[in-house]
Amino acid sequence: MIHPPYVKVGNIGFLIGLLLLGTGCETDEAQKVPIEKKTYCIPAALKERLVVDTVHMAPVTESxxxxxxxxxxxDRVLHYVSLVGGVITRTYFSLGDNVKKGHVLAEIRSVELSSLESERKSLESRLTVAVRNVQATQSMFEDGIASEKALLEAKSEERVIRAELEKTRANLALFSASEQRDVFQIKAPASGFIVNKNINDGMQIAAEGEPLFTISxxxxxxxxxxxxxxxxxxxxxxxxxxxxxxxxxxxxxxxxxxxxxxxxxxxxxxxxxxxxxxxxxxxxxxxxxxxxxxxxxTNAQALLAPQKALIFSNNRNYLVVYGSDCQLEAREVEILTRDHQDIFISGGIQSGEKIIAQNHLLIFEELQNAKK
Structure with missing residues (x-):
């Protein structure tokens, strides 16, 4: 009689044990394989926009x-006051203009100009007569007709008229009189910017009144x-x-x-x-x-870094420490005090270490994600 094959219960347990043991070994071996961490490196496009600074010791300051x-x-402001009165016929500048010394800025029609011009023409005519009188008296003196006293009086009169004419011409030049336009021209006394303007076309002004404009x-x-x-x-x-x-x-x-x-x-x-x-x-x-x-x-010393380099995350302060483009660390630091654009650090970093001071938030996020 043929009996079906069989396996004793004890042998079955032994076989199951061997199978479980083999599976456990494979699991342990799989767990021993290290998971390779990804290294973050700064992309070339981002590196061009980075600013790297160096942490160093410095006196603690208060601002x-x-x-x-x-x-x-x-000391570099000039207020222009007109020496003559009259009517502004035309202006050639606006507030804020950059003007050069000698440029014509405005024109004034004045009765004083007519008076000076009339005086100048009269003196020129008198001088012509005086010169001829000197020449005639000199000739008569040489012929023994005129006395020396008459010659001296003729020369004296010529000198007086000539002096008055030079004075009148100087006044006309001072006021920049224009014979062609029959006006006084106001010229820029210095180069600079028009920072104040108090005249317009058609405006009546008084001699030695308020400043017409200011150049600085x-x-x-x-x-x-x-x-x-x-x-x-x-x-x-x-x-x-x-x-x-x-x-x-x-x-x-x-x-x-x-x-x-x-x-x-x-x-x-x-x-x-x-x-x-x-x-x-x-x-x-x-x-x-x-x-x-x-x-x-102050007399105290501490590590100094720019305020803009600091990153505040989850109630902690960080700096991105730069070793190379692929050696980066988000380092927690302890802040001693802040002063305007600077921070003073009491711990977490060493003097001489480099940090990324600008465009560093993206790098910080990448470093934090790499830890997860």
Missing amino acids: RRLSGKVDYNP DLNQVWVTANVYASDLEFVKANMPVSLQTTAYPGEVFNGTIKALSQVFDANEKVLKARIVMNNQTLKLKPGMFIDVIVKKQ
Whole structure:
């Protein structure tokens, strides 16, 4: 009798155990294989827009922001007052124009011009007669007809008339008289910008009245800053300052406090600090409001980095540390204090390490994603 094949229960358990053991070994082996982390490298297109800075030790500073205003340099301002009265027949300039010395800016029709012109013509005629009289008297003196006294009187009269004529001509030149147009011409006494204008065509003006216009050389301007009593310990004469205005975001102008008043302004209750600024680019316009930042140094030292390099994420402060294009680290740092555009660091980074100070947010996000 043939019996079906069979396997003892004990043997079945043994076989199942072997199978499970083999499977477990394969799982352990799979777990031992390390997962390769992706290394983030800065793309070439992004690298061109990066700004790299270096963390370094520096004196801890405290800043104050003062309100200021751009003014003309009074040593480079010229107010033009007419020496004659009359009617403005024509103007050749507008407010803000850049004019050159000697350019005709306006014309005045004046009764004084008619008077001077009439006097000039009369003196020229009298001088012609006086010259002929001298010549005739000289001839008669040589012939023994006229006396020496008569000759001297003739020459004296010629000199007097000639002097009066030169004076009249000088006055006409002073007023820039134009014989062709029968007007006085107002010419620019200096080169610069028209910063104030008080005349128009057809306007009646008086001699030595109000200034007709003002010319200023804007290549150098003054910035006047308001200093309150609470800011006095931060502001000293001859100290460097930085200036910023909303007209040019991100741009910093550097200057020096040349003078600090010692008497508080009765109306504003402030001292006035004067900063002389070179302005060849003409960016600083008179009347423009501007912020003046002054810094006071302390005796403490700390690591310094630009404020714009700092990243705040999940209630923590980070800097992107740069080793190379493929060696980057989002490093948590401890902030000691902040001062305007700077931060002072108490821990988390070493002096001399490089950080990315601009266009670094994308890199920070990539580094954070690489950790997940």
